[in-house]
Amino acid sequence: MDRLQNTIRPYAWGSTTALPELLGTEPTGEPQAELWMGAHPGAPSRLDRGEGPVSLADVIDADPAGELGEATVAAFGPRLPFLLKLLAAGSALSLQVHPNLEQAAAGFAEEEANGVPLDAPHRNYRDTNHKPELICALTPFDGLCGFRPAAETAELLDALGVDELKPYADLLRARPEGDALREVFTAVLTADPEAMATTVERAAAAAARRVAEAPDAPFAAAYDAYVRIARQYPGDPGVIAAMLLNHVRLAPGEALFLGAGVPHAYLDGLGVEIMANSDNVLRCGLTPKHVDVPELLRIVRFEAGDPGVLRPEPDADGAERYATPIDEFQLSRYLSADGGRTALPADRPQILLCVQGRVALHGPDGARIDLAPGESAFASAGENVELAGAGTLFRATVADHPAR
Structure with a gap:
């Protein structure tokens, strides 16, 4: 287990108060829009295994199979396939849409062939991946x-x-x-x-x-x-x-x-x-x-219908899971109470985020990480982690049987 140090992105649409209230910090007066947790090259999380802070992306690059597990690497390559965020909107984000995998790969290839720089303002496709996403409300x-x-x-x-x-x-x-x-x-x-x-x-x-x-x-x-x-x-x-x-x-x-x-x-x-x-x-x-x-x-898919509000469904391991039809991520919620420990599945990489109360993560050999609201940890595939304390924890990982 590793405690994560994460970056807050100050986009103009961000709330000036929501993240400080969750984190227990003083507002700066500037927008604080997103807190990123993961290995995205734009703002990778950092961790310290005794030799100073290093990027989670670099840690995974050094040993993909050891950090992610062989099944995850086989399905998605040597990278963490999801990004977890706390998102605090104080005003509207852009009205937007995301491509599917085939569209993303074709669009990226076309813009590469046309010599459009990756950082060009008019570039549409910055990678070959799709971007399905899930937002779970912490406030209205x-x-x-x-x-x-x-x-x-x-x-x-x-x-x-x-x-x-x-x-x-x-x-x-x-x-x-x-x-x-x-x-x-x-x-x-x-x-x-x-x-x-x-x-x-x-x-x-x-x-x-x-x-x-x-x-x-x-x-x-x-x-x-x-x-x-x-x-x-x-x-x-x-x-x-x-x-x-x-x-x-x-x-x-x-x-x-x-x-x-x-x-x-x-x-x-x-x-x-x-x-x-x-x-x-x-x-x-x-x-x-x-x-x-x-x-x-x-x-754009010009299809009308109900937006499909999701509510968490009880899972066998004591969690509440948000069911989604894709492989790259799976989000679960644990409502932990004092008095015992809950073993978390250990067969895949996971990011663990506290959003309420105080929770403790217990690993082998007496290892322990205490998390307050807004704090998070990374556990490599195969690491046994138990949850204790009284609070709410979100667990981000890949799907049960990731496969393209």
């Missing part, structure tokens, strides 16, 4: 996830009484659902910027009136979210694109899984996020960064 958490059924969105738009939105509502009713979603989404992202800025302003004003007049009416929570987004990103076409998506409000302990092609954005709240180890993001709006509309339209 607002987000957007997947397309709302077209008929419901038409009703939502009509209720605002904004002339510029009427053609979108009419199209959503007149065309087959997938075609309608594609056509409206495309029209919004390719509209004249000045005209769209006016539409955003009028739609946000109408949404604010609806919330004030009928705070408990249908779509009121979604309207309130659009008003907040429009204040953060005035005139951005992503505000209207967001109106096509399901608005989701997670209670603590609830989660969302975001697969390839699903448009989404996090709006507000603190959560534990886990994802495949990738930087591939195509943005749809709510950002000053590059938006590649043609490539975006090729990746």
Whole structure:
């Protein structure tokens, strides 16, 4: 077992208070958006095995099979296939979508062949991997996830009484659902910027009136979210694109899984996020960064449906597991109470994160690591670890039987 030293990323959308409150530190006044735990080259965790702090990425590079286990290396290569984060959103993240494995590999190869630098602002694919992700709320958490059924969105738009939105509502009713979603989404992202800025302003004003007049009416929570987004990103076409998506409000302990092609954005709240180890993001709006509309339209899945809020399911080892359909990661939650020890599975690499109370990790030969909220540890494959203390611990690892 190794205690991890982790990096906080200060993205502009981050909360100034959520991570300091969890960590018990003084706010700096600056955004603190994400605390990264893992071996991602952008900000790898560090550990100290007696010779000073070293990167977890370097430790794994030196002995992949010893640190990750042979099964994990066989499935994913000599790297930790997931990245764990604490994510603290004080304002909306960009509206975005991620490619699947085939799309990522093809897109990366094409941009490499065209000589697009990896750090170019207009680069879409920075690696060959997909980026499925799971967000689990630690506080009430607002987000957007997947397309709302077209008929419901038409009703939502009509209720605002904004002339510029009427053609979108009419199209959503007149065309087959997938075609309608594609056509409206495309029209919004390719509209004249000045005209769209006016539409955003009028739609946000109408949404604010609806919330004030009928705070408990249908779509009121979604309207309130659009008003907040429009204040953060005035005139951005992503505000209207967001109106096509399901608005989701997670209670603590609830989660969302975001697969390839699903448009989404996090709006507000603190959560534990886990994802495949990738930087591939195509943005749809709510950002000053590059938006590649043609490539975006090729990746987005124009399918409507329920966002699928996940709740943890009891597991045989005493944990509560969040079920996801991919191999690169598995997230479980342990609600530990004083009075005994719980043995954690030891057949794969794991990152252990405390989010509430105080927990102790016991290893062989009397080894012990005490974790407070926001603190974490890495255990190599094959290391026997027992959990004790009173608190809440998240365990991040790979799937039961990782295989491509």
